[in-house]
Amino acid sequence: MGLDIKIPIGMLFSILGLLLTIYGAATNGEAMYHRSLDVNINLWTGLFMLAFGLFMLLLAWLDKRKENKSTE
Amino acid sequence: MENSFMLGWIDYTIIIIYFAFVLGIGWALKKFMKSSKAFLEAGRSLPAWVTGLAFISANLGALEVIGMAASGAKYGATTIHFYWLGAIPAMIFLAIFMMPFYYGSKARSVPEYLKLRFDEKTRGFNAFSFALMTIFASGISMYALALLAQTILPFHFTVNVLGWHMTPFDVYLFISAFIVLLYTYLGGLSSAIYNEVLQFFLIVMGFTPLVILALIHIGGWEGLKTQLDVVATSNGFQPGAWTHTWKYMGHAATNPMGVEWFGLIMGLGFVLSFGYWGTNFLVVQRAMAAGDMTAARKTPLIGAIPKMFIPFLVILPGMIAIAMTMDPSIDFSLPMKGNSYNYDTVIPMLLKSYYPIGLLGLGITALFASFMSGMAGNVTAFNTVWTYDIYQSYIYSKGSDKHYLKVGQWTTVVGVLLSILTAYVARVFNNVMDFLQLIFAFINAPLFATFLLGMFWKRTTGHAAFYGLLSGTFIAAIHHGLTQPAGATSLVKGGWLVGGHPIHVYPSEMAQNFWTAIFAFSLALILTVIITLMTKQKKSEEELKGLVYSLTPRIVNKDVPFVRSPEFLAICVGAVAIVLTIIFW
Numbered sequence: 001m002g003l004d005i006k007i008p009i010g011m012l013f014s015i016l017g018l019l020l021t022i023y024g025a026a027t028n029g030e031a032m033y034h035r036s037l038d039v040n041i042n043l044w045t046g047l048f049m050l051a052f053g054l055f056m057l058l059l060a061w062l063d064k065r066k067e068n069k070s071t072e
Numbered sequence: 073m074e075n076s077f078m079l080g081w082i083d084y085t086i087i088i089i090y091f092a093f094v095l096g097i098g099w100a101l102k103k104f105m106k107s108s109k110a111f112l113e114a115g116r117s118l119p120a121w122v123t124g125l126a127f128i129s130a131n132l133g134a135l136e137v138i139g140m141a142a143s144g145a146k147y148g149a150t151t152i153h154f155y156w157l158g159a160i161p162a163m164i165f166l167a168i169f170m171m172p173f174y175y176g177s178k179a180r181s182v183p184e185y186l187k188l189r190f191d192e193k194t195r196g197f198n199a200f201s202f203a204l205m206t207i208f209a210s211g212i213s214m215y216a217l218a219l220l221a222q223t224i225l226p227f228h229f230t231v232n233v234l235g236w237h238m239t240p241f242d243v244y245l246f247i248s249a250f251i252v253l254l255y256t257y258l259g260g261l262s263s264a265i266y267n268e269v270l271q272f273f274l275i276v277m278g279f280t281p282l283v284i285l286a287l288i289h290i291g292g293w294e295g296l297k298t299q300l301d302v303v304a305t306s307n308g309f310q311p312g313a314w315t316h317t318w319k320y321m322g323h324a325a326t327n328p329m330g331v332e333w334f335g336l337i338m339g340l341g342f343v344l345s346f347g348y349w350g351t352n353f354l355v356v357q358r359a360m361a362a363g364d365m366t367a368a369r370k371t372p373l374i375g376a377i378p379k380m381f382i383p384f385l386v387i388l389p390g391m392i393a394i395a396m397t398m399d400p401s402i403d404f405s406l407p408m409k410g411n412s413y414n415y416d417t418v419i420p421m422l423l424k425s426y427y428p429i430g431l432l433g434l435g436i437t438a439l440f441a442s443f444m445s446g447m448a449g450n451v452t453a454f455n456t457v458w459t460y461d462i463y464q465s466y467i468y469s470k471g472s473d474k475h476y477l478k479v480g481q482w483t484t485v486v487g488v489l490l491s492i493l494t495a496y497v498a499r500v501f502n503n504v505m506d507f508l509q510l511i512f513a514f515i516n517a518p519l520f521a522t523f524l525l526g527m528f529w530k531r532t533t534g535h536a537a538f539y540g541l542l543s544g545t546f547i548a549a550i551h552h553g554l555t556q557p558a559g560a561t562s563l564v565k566g567g568w569l570v571g572g573h574p575i576h577v578y579p580s581e582m583a584q585n586f587w588t589a590i591f592a593f594s595l596a597l598i599l600t601v602i603i604t605l606m607t608k609q610k611k612s613e614e615e616l617k618g619l620v621y622s623l624t625p626r627i628v629n630k631d632v633p634f635v636r637s638p639e640f641l642a643i644c645v646g647a648v649a650i651v652l653t654i655i656f657w
Contacts, residue, residue, distance in 0.1 A: 002104045003097070005122055005266045009273060012093045016086055016434065023082050023430045042430040045281050052277070 006060035013053030020046030076226040077424055083433030090437045091251060093270065094444075098255030098263040108476040111260035112456045113180060113361060118262070120367035122269055124374025127358040128382070129268035132275060133213050133446020137386055137439065138220075142415035144383075144390025145406070147328040148300060148314030149656060151390070152383045156317075157341040159379055160649040162349035163372040164642045169621070170350050171359055173527055175368040177618045180360075182353040183461040189526045189619045191534030191610075192465070197541060199461035201515045202353055203454055207487060208512065209354075210450035211494020217443035218245035218495065224420055224436065245495055248440070252447045253488040256455075257481055261361060264452040268358075271441035272378070278438025279385045279419075285426045286392045290402065299395035304328075306398065314391065317656045330558075330580025339586025343593040347520035354453040369638040376645045380652060393418045447491065454487045455480050506564045510552070517589040518544020518596030525600050530620040534610065536603035544596025551591045557581040 024043030105111045143151040179185040183202065187195035221244035231238040238246075255263045290296050301311035313320050313327055320327040321336060329336075349355060349372070359371035396404040397413065404425055406413040423435040459480045464471070471479070522541050525532040553569030555576045560566060566584060567574040578584040617623050634640050 003100050003262075003266065005097075005269055008093055008097055008100075008266075009270055012090070012270065013273070013277070015089060019082065019085065019089075020430055020434070027430075041281055041285065042428060045277075045431055045434070049277055052273075 004060050004063065006056045006063070010053045010056030010058075010060060013049045013056065015053070017046050017048070017050030017053050021050055022046075077224050077432060077436070078429070079226065079432060079436075080429035082430050083436065086430075086433035087437050087440070090274065090441070094251065094255055094267055097266050097270070098258035101259030101263045101266070104262070105258070105260055105477070108459065108473050108480055110262070111477050111480045112452075112459060114260070114262040114265055116361060117363050118265060118361050118367075120362055120370040120374055122265060123358045123362045123367065123371040125272045125378070126265040126268040126361075127355055127371050127375035128379050129272040129275075129445050130264075130354055130358060130449035132272065132382070132442050133209075133449070136382075136446075137275070137442045138216065138416055138419055140383075140386040141390040141393075141418040144387035145394035145413070145415045145418050146390070148304070148391055148394075149317050149387070150313075150321075150327055150329045150331075151387045152317050152656065153329075153336060153340060155379060155383045155387075156649055156653055157337070158345040159349060160376055160645065161341065162345040163376045163379070164646055165346060166350045166356070166359075167369045167372040167638055168642055170523070170527065171369045171372070172365065172624065173619055173621075174356060174360060175362070175365055176624065180460050181456050182351060182356055183457060185619070186522075186526075186537070187461075187465075189611075189616070190532075190537040194522070194534055194538045194541065195461060195465070197538065198519075199457050199465075201512070203457050203462065205512050205515075206354065206450040206454040206457070207490045207494055210447045210454070210487070210491040212498055213443050213446040213450070214245055214249055214491050215495035215498040217248050217440065217447075218242075220420065220439065220443070221248075224424075241499075245492065248444060248447070249488050249492050252444055252451060253484065256448050256451050256488075257484045260480065260484075261357070261452045261456070264448040265358060265361060267448060268445045271445040274434075274441045275438045276378075276385065278434045278441075279389070281431060282422055282426055282435065283385060283388055283392075286389060286396070286422055289426075290392055290396055290399070296392060296395055299399050300391060303394055303398050314394075315656075317653065319657055324579040324583060329582055330578075331583045331586060335583055335586040335590070339590050343517065343520060343589040344586070346524075347516055347589070347593075351519045351523050352516075353457060354449055357453055357456065366632060366638060370641060373638060373641045373645050377648075380645075380649055389422050390415070390418045393422055451484060451487045451491065455483045458483045458487070510564065513585065513588070514545045514548040514552070514592070517548040517592035521593050521596035521600060525597065525604075526620070528621045529604075530613070530616055530622055531604055531609055532600060533604050533607045535607045536600045539603055540596045540600030543599045544592040547595040548588050548592035551588045552584070555584055555587075557584045 020042050024040050024046050027042070104115075107115075109115055140151060140154070143154075174182070174185055177185060177188055179188055181199075183195045183199035186198050218241050222239075222241045225240070225244075227240050229240060229243075231243060255267060259266070287293070287296065290299060297315050300314040304311050304313040307313075307328065309328060310320060310326065318333075321331070321333045324330050324332045324335075331339075355372075358375075359368050362368040362371050393404070393406055394413070396402045397406045404421075406415065406421060407417055408414065419439065423432060423439075427435050459476055463479055463483075464476060468475075518541055521544060522537045525540075526537060550569065552566050554567070554574060555578060556567040556572075556574040557565055557578045557580055560581075563572060565581060578587065613623055
């Protein structure tokens with residue numbers, strides 16, 4: 001149906017991941033998980049989301065490249 | 073609003089960005105909506121991984137996330153039966169045996185399949201009851217979303233709109249309805265399906281850190297097991313009753329569900345799950361939107377893979393929440409509601425306890441996403457059934473394709489407005505909703521018997537299907553009216569035919585539901601066979617080609633190697649389900 005859903009998924013997760021990563025890094029300490037676990041959960045979730053978003057964009061780009069090659 | 077969350081600017085930013093993307097997808101698809109097929113059937117052009125994830129996501133609505141977490145706390149690991157026994161066999165059956173008929177017959181909906189296979193009255197009965205059910209389900213999702221938003225968002229205001237003093241509940245309800253309306257109106261079924269895929273990933277990403285943090289806090293799986301043994305023994309069960317799925321299913325009194333193995337396997341594992349996954353157009357529609365027969369058959373199987381692991385996202389938090397509530401060394405407790413815990417607060421309470429500002433926005437967005445996928449899924453299914461099976465069949469059959477495209481678009485508006493109305497009915501008359509839910513359960517219980525005979529016995533006639541369906545619905549109501557679950561306090565729970573003096577008392581409401589389904593299915597099956605033998609088949613074998621197993625050529629796709637076939641995927645899915653069942657036996 002004309003739209004590669006991997007692109008909006010990749011963009012959304014990249015943007016949200018980047019936002020959480022920057023926020024997590026900037027508020028280190030304040031954004032720390034506030035119980036017994038010593039981990040900056042904003043930072044790690046943000047990085048994971050960013051990686052997932054970029055992975056989806058990479059898949060979309062590879063698909064597009066394959067499609068272009070086959071039409072040539 | 074003592075439960076409201078402290079949110080920061082980043083949380084609101086995350087929520088706003090998500091909604092912008094949801095609407096953006098609808099907007100991007102608008103230019104492709106040039107025919108009723110594009111709008112109502114997604115042009116039958118989507119890849120299997122998209123329809124597969126949408127197949128699961130459409131089912132991942134309010135009931136699933138909030139309700140299953142609550143059940144996880146209340147019944148422990150036995151709740152997982154709804155995901156493994158109560159879903160995987162049915163999804164495999166749908167993929168291998170039923171999809172070839174749905175997709176190959178070119179029926180545009182499940183009711184239309186009934187029309188092609190049986191007759192107009194069977195289609196009419198299914199179409200009208202399904203249309204009502206989708207509006208009901210969409211309204212319930214809308215109501216639940218507004219209620220949740222009112223509870224967790226820290227806003228207190230009233231807005232005067234044309235003399236109506238709108239509370240936060242009203243505002244959240246209308247905002248969510250407007251967003252769903254906008255993206256389904258713009259992009260039709262494609263927009264709903266694409267957004268369901270987006271929502272699926274968001275739900276996974278939003279809840280996974282919650283499970284990890286809470287599980288680490290309670291001391292990992294071993295710590296959780298130790299604490300859940302305390303929960304089990306304090307409720308009068310053997311230690312392990314909250315962490316095993318099958319071990320205590322020998323007798324209804326030995327497990328928290330109050331169900332014995334036969335009722336569970338026949339009621340949930342066969343009648344209810346095959347009836348839901350195999351005949352409910354809401355989920356089948358996703359598979360029918362696939363690009364080709366192989367993709368359509370793979371759709372339920374691809375959906376089955378995440379389905380098997382969703383319990384770790386939605387049931388496990390419930391188990392952790394009840395375990396932590398019982399652990400005096402952990403500062404966490406579920407709030408009380410009357411004499412028991414308010415299990416519906418599991419997810420919001422865990423989010424509040426474990427997520428800092430930032431991640432909280434993601435968690436809340438994931439919750440909203442799950443509610444909205446439930447709403448949009450129902451609205452798009454309502455669209456298709458109303459336009460094709462009711463409007464085109466009974467009201468105006470000679471319109472152009474453009475005309476039906478317009479009808480489909482306006483049906484979206486009407487569907488959302490009716491959902492809003494239903495949400496307010498749910499708010500004012502809780503008992504009415506319980507009653508409606510009961511009626512729909514009666515209608516659904518015998519449905520699979522009709523499809524089973526229709527697809528696998530070419531002799532089955534239209535009269536037999538219709539009267540078998542009606543009698544199954546009738547016997548479901550009679551069975552419910554004669555029996556009650558233990559501890560029932562109102563006639564909505566059963567016994568209404570005998571003035572609250574039931575002829576049989578089931579150990580739990582779940583057991584009563586499972587056995588109601590078993591009785592309805594059995595009677596519908598027997599009566600359909602008897603009436604078939606007494607009536608004449610009006611359809612020729614030529615007409616039934618592609619609709620009945622014995623008259624449909626087997627699918628042989630020599631271009632696709634076996635390891636890429638739906639059959640191989642089905643074997644893999646079945647094997648994983650068996651391994652998981654053994655691990656958590």
